[in-house]
Amino acid sequence: MEKILSKPEALKDTNMSYCPGCGHGIIHRLVAECIDELGVREKTVAVAPVGCAVFAYDYFNFDVTEAPHGRPPAVATGIKRTNPEKFVFTYQGDGDIAAIGMAETIHAANRGENITIIFVNNANYGMTGGQMAPTTLIGQKTETTPFGRDPKREGYPIHLCELLSTLEGTTYLERVSIHNPQNIIKAKKAIKKAFQCQIDGKGFSLVEVISNCPVDWGMTPLDSIKWTEEVFIKAFPLGAVKDKTDEK
Amino acid sequence: MKKLVKGNIALCEGAIAAGLKSYFGYPITPQNEVPAYLSRKMVELGRVFVQAESEIAAANMVLGAAVTGARAMTSSSSPGISLKQEAISYMAGMQIPALIVNIQRGGPGLGNISGAQSDYFQAVKGGGHGDYRLIVLAPNSVQEMYEMAYDSFDLAEKYRTPVMILADGIVGQMMEPVEFNRPEKKDFEEKSWHLNGCKGRAPRSIQSLLMKDGVLEKHNINLQEKYKTISKNEARFETYKTDDARVIITAYGISSRIAKSAVKLARKEGIKAGLFRPKTLWPFPSEAIAALAKPGVKFLSAELSHGQMIEDVKLAVNGKVPVEFLGKAGGAIITEQEIVIKIKEMIK
Numbered sequence: 001m002e003k004i005l006s007k008p009e010a011l012k013d014t015n016m017s018y019c020p021g022c023g024h025g026i027i028h029r030l031v032a033e034c035i036d037e038l039g040v041r042e043k044t045v046a047v048a049p050v051g052c053a054v055f056a057y058d059y060f061n062f063d064v065t066e067a068p069h070g071r072p073p074a075v076a077t078g079i080k081r082t083n084p085e086k087f088v089f090t091y092q093g094d095g096d097i098a099a100i101g102m103a104e105t106i107h108a109a110n111r112g113e114n115i116t117i118i119f120v121n122n123a124n125y126g127m128t129g130g131q132m133a134p135t136t137l138i139g140q141k142t143e144t145t146p147f148g149r150d151p152k153r154e155g156y157p158i159h160l161c162e163l164l165s166t167l168e169g170t171t172y173l174e175r176v177s178i179h180n181p182q183n184i185i186k187a188k189k190a191i192k193k194a195f196q197c198q199i200d201g202k203g204f205s206l207v208e209v210i211s212n213c214p215v216d217w218g219m220t221p222l223d224s225i226k227w228t229e230e231v232f233i234k235a236f237p238l239g240a241v242k243d244k245t246d247e248k
Numbered sequence: 249m250k251k252l253v254k255g256n257i258a259l260c261e262g263a264i265a266a267g268l269k270s271y272f273g274y275p276i277t278p279q280n281e282v283p284a285y286l287s288r289k290m291v292e293l294g295r296v297f298v299q300a301e302s303e304i305a306a307a308n309m310v311l312g313a314a315v316t317g318a319r320a321m322t323s324s325s326s327p328g329i330s331l332k333q334e335a336i337s338y339m340a341g342m343q344i345p346a347l348i349v350n351i352q353r354g355g356p357g358l359g360n361i362s363g364a365q366s367d368y369f370q371a372v373k374g375g376g377h378g379d380y381r382l383i384v385l386a387p388n389s390v391q392e393m394y395e396m397a398y399d400s401f402d403l404a405e406k407y408r409t410p411v412m413i414l415a416d417g418i419v420g421q422m423m424e425p426v427e428f429n430r431p432e433k434k435d436f437e438e439k440s441w442h443l444n445g446c447k448g449r450a451p452r453s454i455q456s457l458l459m460k461d462g463v464l465e466k467h468n469i470n471l472q473e474k475y476k477t478i479s480k481n482e483a484r485f486e487t488y489k490t491d492d493a494r495v496i497i498t499a500y501g502i503s504s505r506i507a508k509s510a511v512k513l514a515r516k517e518g519i520k521a522g523l524f525r526p527k528t529l530w531p532f533p534s535e536a537i538a539a540l541a542k543p544g545v546k547f548l549s550a551e552l553s554h555g556q557m558i559e560d561v562k563l564a565v566n567g568k569v570p571v572e573f574l575g576k577a578g579g580a581i582i583t584e585q586e587i588v589i590k591i592k593e594m595i596k
């Protein structure tokens with residue numbers, strides 16, 4: 001019998017520690033498939049964040065370094081500037097990239113660093129038990145917004161792609177989701193395009209992946225998919241926010 | 249042929265000669281000559297210079313460059329060094345060699361821009377979180393800024409650990425003739441740990457998060473073993489007229505220059521004074537100090553702080569002889585006359 005689909009070489013053959021229904025497994029696989037298809041596995045140096053995906057180095061089958069919380073864009077800058085021929089991407093969550101690491105994010109983007117960021121937005125701090133994130137929706141209940149996020153008290157959710165789109169240094173910014181197969185296919189296309197942007201030397205690319213976190217949202221996996229579709233992606237519209245890959 | 253340059257410039261030349269591939273910095277006085285000089289020089293040499301958005305980012309860029317096996321450094325002055333402590337702790341835990349330079353200024357807080365030695369505790373006792381040590385080098389001349397910057401990378405790589413040069417605003421700013429006498433390093437050994445893509449080998453990861461049962465405990469034991477080896481091999485110091493001295497001044501960096509003048513002044517008056525100068529603050533040359541702590545000898549720790557290194561001198565002396573202190577901070581400088589007056593009081 002002909003084998004038409006197998007585990008990507010860029011993923012290790014191991015169990016993942018992510019919660020049932022969590023989106024990280026899907027996103028890891030999409031990243032790994034793109035790396036294999038682009039043939040860059042052996043020249044990849046990736047940066048894992050602090051947060052659930054800190055364990056990425058246990059799952060990806062290529063070189064991965066840890067970074068302090070929020071600092072992956074700075075660490076990636078150091079790697080890429082020193083080794084321009086390597087393929088460098090960071091994999092970060094919402095708290096990492098848009099709260100504690102916002103300065104590193106904005107300035108790496110503004111310098112037009114030729115790196116790629118895979119930004120997993122699940123609207124809360126997953127690893128620490130579901131606290132409010134910079135992307136937590138208005139009214140969303142979390143460990144630290146028990147009455148729901150109130151803009152008067154906690155401010156507004158940050159739309160990172162839109163924020164970064166104002167910076168001339170950014171080339172490609174797209175928001176995708178993985179709540180159903182159709183969107184998973186779109187997400188993979190975006191990730192591949194962002195990686196290609198780096199390979200072509202066109203500068204800073206970031207894909208924001210809307211992902212579900214059923215355990216910390218206090219939902220079943222199915223309900224979390226429903227909430228993503230009906231609420232989450234209404235607050236965070238999908239699509240390319242900026243695409244200058246044809247101009248650079 | 250000697251060249252007349254500032255300490256901060258000599259430091260840059262030492263790092264460049266040692267094969268510095270990537271520099272990441274942020275403006276702060278009194279270390280500004282370092283990024284300013286390297287912003288031109290590194291680009292001319294086809295190497296990496298980035299002015300980071302913060303001290304935090306600069307230190308993390310160093311982490312990124314060094315994790316790929318390249319020689320990388322950052323420099324700053326006291327308040328900026330506080331911000332770098334996060335990355336320093338990670339680099340110690342991840343066992344990443346790199347150079348961090350502190351051209352100390354007055355503190356606490358924003359302090360002022362005058363030279364000071366108030367960051368000794370931060371440099372040698374930790375600074376960041378966790379059980380770790382940095383190799384801490386203390387130059388006291390412009391020539392040593394050059395030499396120690398050059399040597400620091402070999403030390404860092406030998407032990408896979410970050411190294412700090414703890415200088416001060418005076419050594420950084422003053423001009424002295426320097427012999428740039430070290431060979432340009434070009435060939436570097438292939439490392440067994442660095443991340444450069446997994447072509448032809450199994451993928452690697454470098455991390456400080458060690459969650460599995462007992463793994464972090466073992467990692468800490470291994471780190472401590474390494475620190476023991478460093479302590480045994482790398483303690484460096486120099487002495488001046490300590491053989492017959494009744495009062496031995498302990499001083500590092502710019503204080504040791506003042507202290508040496510004080511010893512000469514005292515000797516002119518027939519007072520038997522001497523100087524013990526640690527060149528490494530960690531490992532601290534405790535055994536050498538202990539060997540000098542003979543009956544009848546007194547120690548005087550002279551510092552541009554309110555008493556930091558004196559704690560290590562006391563630990564080394566272990567109560568055998570008295571240890572006294574003379575120091576000023578906040579940009580004030582002790583004079584050789586003040587030291588001589590203090591010595592006279594001690595031998596009264």
